Amino acid sequence: MIAKIFPKSSGSFKKRIRYIFGCTKHDHAISEIRTISLNCLAADPLPSLQGGSEKGVLAMIAEFDQVETMRRMSVDSDRPIKPVFHAMLSLRPGEHLNDEQWAQAVQTYMHDLGFGEDNKYVVVMHRDTDHEHVHIVANRIHLDEDFRLVSDSNERAASMDSASDLEDMFGLSKAPRPTETWGTTFSHAEVKAATSENDIPHKARMIAKIAGCIERTQAEGGDMFTLVRHLRRQQVYIHLTKNEEGQPKGIAYEYAGKVISGRKLKRSRLTFHKLITQEGISYDPETIHELEIEIARRDQDDQNGVEKRFVYVRFFSKTRRFDVKFEPKSKAEREIDALVEAIQRFLSAIFGIPFESKKEKERRESKYVEYYPDIALTRDMFIAAKMREHDESPSI
Template sequence: MKGMRKIRRGKNFAGVVQYALKPGAHHKSDPVVIGGNMLGDSALELIAEFDSTKHLRQDVAKPVWHNSLRLPDGESLSNDQWAKIADDYMKKMGFSDTHLCCYVLHDDPAGQHIHIIASRIDLNGGKLYLGRNENLISTQIISKLEVAHGLTVTKTAPSIAPKQPKRKRISRNEQMLSERTGLPASKEALQQILDKSLADTPDLLTFIKRLEEAEVGWTANIASTGKMNGFSFEYRDIAFKASQLGKGYSWANLQKQLNYNPDHLEFLRKGIQTKEALPVPVP
């Protein structure tokens, strides 16, 4: 299953909705809305609903979000299967139930695909979906959905394939200590825990919870201005700066491996301890 090479954002809902629902000779059947959370299913009804969100945030120049999911040639799914996959995809991408979205099925001789159209403006208070690093995250999510839903696993394009984080190698002294004790070096063990905790692109709170479950201490380094500069860690009573672990663990690179929601930083800025206050992620 593939998404568009680049997720698109736009100013007007009318164009993309009309395009998605426009009949064509190349379709086996006319495009149809097969899922989402909207009341209408005609172009006029959908456009009116989407446009209602624009009034909540008139400062947002591009409220439209558009991607597609395409099966390999000749493959097909039922409408219910498509809707379930799309719901799963949007949730993992970071959209909430109060972001309006619809899924439009195109059934072509070459294979089925759906268009996902969403508003970046949340009905609940006009909160804006930011979607940082969303093209890379989308590619990673699609790969996981193929496995989870029993679809044909397609090859990830080399140009956007996720790379392993850059690690610092353990020192000679650390290696010798590891050989004497028969245990992995603390730095190497911590790197492995971090990599495993980031493997499925979790949100920030889930990532922190996993560290605590692995008995890794963490400190968020937040400037007086409120800017997040990254994490430092403690493992086996040894403190590590991110720079000691490697570039892959800097805040700039950690963000790329997280389903990042800036609001989660408020928990850290207020000094709330995760063991007492952070919500337990629901599987």
């Protein structure tokens, strides 16, 4: 079961209630809508809607809106509030709950989020897709003497926990937690635009690029510098916001001219805090100045031509010489030096001779042993290279 809470809003409930009952321009035909439960004085508006009248819907809207009017008359406060709550519970394709089970599920879910019988609510089911789902519209204002608001502190965590409990209660398949996936939701406008252009939503493309870079960084045991370089190669750039101590407190991602905060992309994985504490991307606060310099770069890290992608190194002693071409993960000096040192140790271990190295940029005419970071070096590589060199040398 997927539980989604839509952004809360102030003002009238008109837009949300008309939407869930199929009065606005969307794909939900009224015949595919069923009222599951409500605690309003107003009658179920579906019968009148099926007869072509919105009179019942307007009566329900007025009842929901009246609660905030009563609160303003009783509570001496100018603090703005957002009483309009809208959530959706959705099953996987092929799963089903009957009306009584849906009513029980919604009652449990709303109780877990802090709603009570003194909160106006209405629940309807839409059946026009391959997965059953219900919409919940509720008023966050309690109809008590204080007109308290339902707290939204830790709301999303409570929502996920409640959905998990409902899966167990009704024997439904377990949906992965947001921290276990890269999936996200997209607005109707994003999906519509992507469909018309035969493309996936911009946000989905951005998340896919970022997710791949994070996973590559994790596989390499890399740090924040490594992640920045991988992102840059995907033409994704980051922007940091800093706290009073000059340390990162927020992160946003830029791709194709659009900048979206990590919180809006996927708050459970892509904020700066989550990158460090959950995704395991190490960061040393002492390196903030160097990190900002790295972030400011806009070149593509060795992606603009073969001559920039490879480093050519010649290892030689008095009697032996090997030319090695390798492709580093980055052109950062410390990584190149580490790779060179590793090759030197390898050659020294094989031949028992201390080797010196000289970097040569333009040596394409030489016969190289090619080294890639994800392929282990073996002695056979060097033997094969020497045999090729011998076979191709002119005979006397």
